[in-house]
Amino acid sequence: MSNLEGARAYESIVENVINEVREDFESAGIDEQTLQDLRLVWQTKLSDSRVAKFMWDPEDEHGLNAELHNAHIAPNLTDTPGIAMPSMSSPSDEKATGFIPQHQQQQQQGHSLMTQTKHDDQPKEEIELTMEDPDGQIAEQLKLQAKQARKSALLETDEINSDLDDSEDDYLNSSGDEEGQDDNIVLCLYEKVLRVKNKWKCNLKDGLATINHKDYAFQKAQGETEW
Amino acid sequence: MSTSGFYELYRRSTVGATLVDALDTLISDGRIEASLAMRVLDTFDRVVAETLKDKTQSKLTFKGHLDTYRFCDDVWTFIIKNCSVKLEQTEDPQGNTVIVDKVRIVACNSKKTGE
Numbered sequence: 001m002s003n004l005e006g007a008r009a010y011e012s013i014v015e016n017v018i019n020e021v022r023e024d025f026e027s028a029g030i031d032e033q034t035l036q037d038l039r040l041v042w043q044t045k046l047s048d049s050r051v052a053k054f055m056w057d058p059e060d061e062h063g064l065n066a067e068l069h070n071a072h073i074a075p076n077l078t079d080t081p082g083i084a085m086p087s088m089s090s091p092s093d094e095k096a097t098g099f100i101p102q103h104q105q106q107q108q109q110g111h112s113l114m115t116q117t118k119h120d121d122q123p124k125e126e127i128e129l130t131m132e133d134p135d136g137q138i139a140e141q142l143k144l145q146a147k148q149a150r151k152s153a154l155l156e157t158d159e160i161n162s163d164l165d166d167s168e169d170d171y172l173n174s175s176g177d178e179e180g181q182d183d184n185i186v187l188c189l190y191e192k193v194l195r196v197k198n199k200w201k202c203n204l205k206d207g208l209a210t211i212n213h214k215d216y217a218f219q220k221a222q223g224e225t226e227w
Numbered sequence: 228m229s230t231s232g233f234y235e236l237y238r239r240s241t242v243g244a245t246l247v248d249a250l251d252t253l254i255s256d257g258r259i260e261a262s263l264a265m266r267v268l269d270t271f272d273r274v275v276a277e278t279l280k281d282k283t284q285s286k287l288t289f290k291g292h293l294d295t296y297r298f299c300d301d302v303w304t305f306i307i308k309n310c311s312v313k314l315e316q317t318e319d320p321q322g323n324t325v326i327v328d329k330v331r332i333v334a335c336n337s338k339k340t341g342e
Contacts, residue, residue, distance in 0.1 A: 002323070005285050005316050009278055010242045016274045017246070017267065024266045025259075034258050038249055038267075045245035184310075184330040186287075187236050189337035190303050200293050202305070204334055206279035208240040209287065211312055211327060215241050217279060218287040218314065223332075225293035225307055 006208070007052035009217035014042060050146050051215035146213070184211050188221060198227045233272035234335045246271055285316035289330070301339075305332040 018039045025035045043056050188207030193200070204221040237243050250264040291310030297303070306329065313324045 002316070003314075005283055009283055012282060013242055013271070013274055013278050016278070017271050020270050020274065021267045024263060024270075028260065028263045030259055030263065034253065037258075038253060041249040041252055042246050045248055046242065049241050049245060051241045184327045185239070186330060186332040186334075187240050188332070188334050189234075190334035191337050193298075193303055200296065200305075202303070202334075204287075204332070205337060206276065206283075207287065208237060208242070208275075208279070209312075210241060211330065212325060216285065216287070216314055217283045218285045219279070219283040221287035221289070223289045223291075223305075223307070225289075225291050225305070225310075227293040227296065 003052050003214050003216045005218075006214075006216040007054055009208075010046060010052060010215070011055060014039065014046070048146060050142070051210060051213060143213070183213070185209070186211075186221070188218075200225045200227060233269075233276050234339075235268075235272055236333060236335050237272065237275040238268065239333075240275075243271060243275070285314055288313045288315075291330075294329075301336045303332070303334045305334075306330070307332065 018035060022032075022035060025032075043054070046052075047054055047057050186204075186207055186209040188204045188209075191203040191205055193202045195201075200223075202223045204223065205219060207218045207221055209216045209218065238247060247268070250259070250267060253259045254261055254264055289307065289310050289312045291307040293305060294308045295304070295306040297305075308329050309326070310328075310330045311324050311326045312330070
């Protein structure tokens with residue numbers, strides 16, 4: 001399921017919020033740099049959440065990126081004939097071992113990784129890259145990190161709300177049962193909710209959805225469910 | 228609803244939670260006041276509502292087993308299990324279906340937005 005529109009919506013939200021609060025920053029005596037830092041931190045956190053591919057995303061992936069570089073460099077070093085430089089090649093070897101224990105495999109792997117980096121230019125290939133790491137450990141780690149980041153962010157939401165804003169939406173933040181397992185969540189407005197016996201139909205609109213760690217934006221949604 | 232008349236519900240989304248997080252960082256670094264952060268969040272509430280209203284076209288459909296429903300304070304919450312979700316958007320007109328074990332839907336009343 002492609003989520004281009006979700007990514008575009010997020011980009012536009014970031015852009016507009018930053019532009020529209022500029023005046024507030026100025027009248028509070030806060031400099032432009034701080035505003036730009038806010039944008040940067042926000043964008044970085046969004047990228048780290050990996051819910052979509054954004055236009056500000058760096059070409060490479062951080063953690064994986066380092067490994068890729070090592071995989072690229074290592075074959076070159078070891079291939080250089082006549083020069084024995086174990087001290088130089090071994091550090092990169094060690095790092096690359098997470099991927100590949102043997103030299104030959106390293107080269108093969110280096111190749112397949114390079115083709116993967118090419119794929120990486122195309123926005124939607126990004127997730128596949130993590131899937132393709134051989135033992136799946138890195139993908140697992142990244143997912144976990146993203147998850148933890150999201151969770152702590154949500155916790156801090158509660159903190160801010162409870163401290164400074166006796167908001168009426170507390171029931172939203174603490175919606176009780178099974179909190180923290182909301183991997184798939186849709187936030188939206190309802191137009192109509194209809195029930196006939198155990199069949200429920202609902203018309204929703206203006207929504208943001210997180211489904212399987214990907215975010216989507218929608219104009220309208222329609223659901224048919226049975227209780 | 229915040230004073231500005233827009234729902235705070237989208238603060239729970241990824242784009243909202245990451246903004247809260249970023250603001251929190253600036254506050255704890257002593258670079259901005261909490262009151263300014265609240266103004267940013269108020270602006271966020273409005274911008275998200277406008278963006279979703281004016282700049283999205285995708286249509287989402289879902290089917291599944293309604294595990295839990297709740298209507299409280301004008302907010303519907305549905306927990307749907309074995310849910311198939313399909314998104315149709317302009318660059319992907321025939322859409323694509325994914326199936327998820329569980330999805331939670333939180334929906335505020337559309338009649339009140341922006342009032």
